Amino acid sequence: EVQLVETGGGLIxxxxxxxxxxxxxxxxxxxxxxxxxxQAPGRGLEWVSVLESDGNTHxxxxxxxxxxxxxxxxxxxxxxxxxxxRAEDTAVYYCATGAIVLEYWGHGTLVTVSS
Amino acid sequence: DIQMxxxxxxxxxxxxxxxxxxxxxxxxxxRWLAWYQxxxxxxxxxxxxxxxxxxxxxxxxxxxxxxxxxxTLTISSLQPDDFATYYCQHYDDYPWTFGQGTKVEIK
Numbered sequence: 001e002v003q004l005v006e007t008g009g010g011l012i013x014x015x016x017x018x019x020x021x022x023x024x025x026x027x028x029x030x031x032x033x034x035x036x037x038x039q040a041p042g043r044g045l046e047w048v049s050v051l052e053s054d055g056n057t058h059x060x061x062x063x064x065x066x067x068x069x070x071x072x073x074x075x076x077x078x079x080x081x082x083x084x085x086r087a088e089d090t091a092v093y094y095c096a097t098g099a100i101v102l103e104y105w106g107h108g109t110l111v112t113v114s115s
Numbered sequence: 116d117i118q119m120x121x122x123x124x125x126x127x128x129x130x131x132x133x134x135x136x137x138x139x140x141x142x143x144x145x146r147w148l149a150w151y152q153x154x155x156x157x158x159x160x161x162x163x164x165x166x167x168x169x170x171x172x173x174x175x176x177x178x179x180x181x182x183x184x185x186x187t188l189t190i191s192s193l194q195p196d197d198f199a200t201y202y203c204q205h206y207d208d209y210p211w212t213f214g215q216g217t218k219v220e221i222k
Binding site: 035037044045046047050058059060061094096098100101102103105106107108 | 116151158159161165170202204209211212213214216
């Protein structure tokens with residue numbers, strides 16, 4: 001059974017950094033594309049980033065240069081490193097994957113950027 | 116980037132109603148479109164991919180159609196579990212984008 005569990009969220013001051021983790025089970029992260037999607041409070045879904053099985057990465061244009069997606073095949077875990085955080089980055093962050101689109105989702109982890 | 120626009124933003128309906136939600140892409144995306152359902156406090160759930168293919172386990176009252184730039188999600192007979200927010204999402208190329216969502220409320 002495919003499972004995704006996000007951790008690493010919390011309260012962080014503006015300008016700070018945070019690393020989110022997504023622990024995967026039931027499949028190997030080394031040969032699957034992995035995505036991050038976020039949702040600000042009371043708002044819609046926003047696609048953030050993908051790490052493709054071949055190692056290519058893509059990001060939402062608004063985030064380039066601040067966020068970095070990566071994975072550790074030995075831990076079957078992938079990550080979202082978030083730097084220079086702003087109030088508008090406050091959101092629930094979901095990791096998601098699937099053979100075609102986003103068939104499997106984690107429960108999400110809340111990131112709050114506030115002083 | 117490809118922009119996705121859904122209409123309406125909110126829809127009030129009753130159990131048993133036929134409901135249609137529209138999604139338009141700012142440029143052609145062939146049939147690279149998915150639909151998701153999200154209930155409050157929960158992660159989204161994939162309903163439909165490639166515009167009209169029903170994800171396994173999804174009730175047959177859900178259906179999708181369209182190609183190019185215009186797409187629809189139809190619920191043939193609304194059930195109590197269907198009151199939720201629905202999102203379209205293209206996957207023609209990166210960056211992927213979602214529509215702004217359509218909330219289906221109880222009338």
